[in-house]
Structure formats: structure tokens, C-alpha cells
Amino acid sequence: MKQYGLIGFPLSHSFSKKYFGDKFQREGIEGCAYDLFEIEDIKGFPQLVQGKLPELKGLNVTIPHKENVIPFMDEMDPAAKEIGAVNVIKVMAGGKLKGYNSDYYGFRQSLENFAGADLKGIKALVLGTGGASKAVKQALRDLGIDFQSVSRKASEHSIAYSDLTPEMVADHKLIINSTPLGMHPKVDTCPDLPYEVIGEGHYLYDLVYNPEETLFMKKGRDNGAKAIHGLEMLELQAEKAWEIWNEDQLTVNG
Numbered sequence: 001m002k003q004y005g006l007i008g009f010p011l012s013h014s015f016s017k018k019y020f021g022d023k024f025q026r027e028g029i030e031g032c033a034y035d036l037f038e039i040e041d042i043k044g045f046p047q048l049v050q051g052k053l054p055e056l057k058g059l060n061v062t063i064p065h066k067e068n069v070i071p072f073m074d075e076m077d078p079a080a081k082e083i084g085a086v087n088v089i090k091v092m093a094g095g096k097l098k099g100y101n102s103d104y105y106g107f108r109q110s111l112e113n114f115a116g117a118d119l120k121g122i123k124a125l126v127l128g129t130g131g132a133s134k135a136v137k138q139a140l141r142d143l144g145i146d147f148q149s150v151s152r153k154a155s156e157h158s159i160a161y162s163d164l165t166p167e168m169v170a171d172h173k174l175i176i177n178s179t180p181l182g183m184h185p186k187v188d189t190c191p192d193l194p195y196e197v198i199g200e201g202h203y204l205y206d207l208v209y210n211p212e213e214t215l216f217m218k219k220g221r222d223n224g225a226k227a228i229h230g231l232e233m234l235e236l237q238a239e240k241a242w243e244i245w246n247e248d249q250l251t252v253n254g
Helices: 016-026 042-052 078-083 103-119 131-142 166-171 215-222 231-245 247-253
Strands: 002-008 032-038 056-061 088-091 097-100 123-127 146-151 174-177 203-206 226-228
Touching (some): 002 042, 016 032, 016 231, 078 131, 088 231, 103 131, 103 231
Parallel strands (some): 002 032, 174 203, 203 226
16 A cells, blocks of 8 residues: 655645545545644654655645755755755655655646736735745746735845735735635634735735635635635645656656
């Protein structure tokens, strides 16, 4: 039995187990299991991995461990190293671990599907500074999109929400929420923005996928903005993760 899974905390919101279970059934993939492994403290990570070997072949990584899992990697894919966050781990020969980032691929592809040609010349606000935001920012750089990072507290690389002016929000037509604000069950929360200046011509991208319409999205749509949740990104990154875990077999079969 080949074992795959997801680490993070909490995992009650996760779509991954159902997604991969459905994938295995739909595509007739036998001898594989995908499970959720809640780890509140990353110090428990080595024990989990050792306990699942040799069946363990790969893991996804979610909040809050996309950055603090990096020291446990024996090797890093160059793209993940540049981004500074890992959401896919491949178990190599001898139990060695290699870190990858498929969030970048999922976000970039879904953003291009969402906004298309309107991305040319657009400016973005990236809300949040966690591991997911790092993949978002790298994708924006590679697309040539200028962005401003926004966080609860100002830092060298970001401004605080309190520093955001209505003029800035009006001028930045792409707003990306990479925080968990609005995620089920806390669906009555959203980023602190002057939503009254958001309107037609704005694109709101929420990495949260549950509920289907977050309060962030609803406030934007009510004012004429286009909005999308993060489900397509998750599906794209999940398929990329599967490709990474099985690239050796795919190369042989190909």
C-alpha cells in the first residue's frame, strides 16, 4: 500500500482526503491511501514520517507548516527554495525528503484563467504574509505584476491594514486574500478593507475555498467586482503534487 497524506493543524477544513479518494476511484488507481495527519507542533514531524515508512511516498503541507517544515528537508526543489515555502514533500530513496511548491503552479494558472488579458498593467494587494502568500508573490513577480504586501503589522516588506488608504485600494485592481479570514466555520470574518471603493474593474481572489462565497468575495461582488475562491487553485496544485510524487513512474511509462 502506497501512503500519501496531508500535514497541518487543524485539518477539519481540508478537501484533500476526499479529493484524492475520489481521484483514486475515478481513475482506477489501486493500492494507494490518502490520510490526514494533524500535527500542531512541527517537532512531531520526524516521528510521523518514520512511523509511516516505507509505505509513505508523499505528503501535502498546509497551515501552519509550509515554512517551518523546511529544516526537515534533505533536499529542496530550486523553485520551492526560491519561494521559501513547501507544500509538497516527496519521499525519496532511503526515506530522504525533498520539498516542492505546487501552490505556485495552482495559483498562477487559476489567476490567468480568472483574469486573463486584464492582468496586463494591473497592480495587486496581497493580504497576508504566510507560506501561501510566498507562492502568490513569486507568481506575481513572474507575471510582471507590481504588488503591495499587507499584514496586521507593518514590516520591512509589508504595510499594515491601518496604512491602507481608500485611494490605494481603488488603484490596486487585483486583491488577493492569502489569509484564513472567512474560512469555515468563521464565515463572518473578512479582511479589514474599505470595500466601498472596490467596484467594477476589480478582481478579488480568495485562497479560501470553503465557503463557496466568502464575506470578502460577497462584499466585492455587491459592488460590481469579479471574485473567485481558491478551489481551482487547490485542484491544480493537487494534480501537480500527484505528478511530482509519481514523476519517476510517469517517465518510465512515458
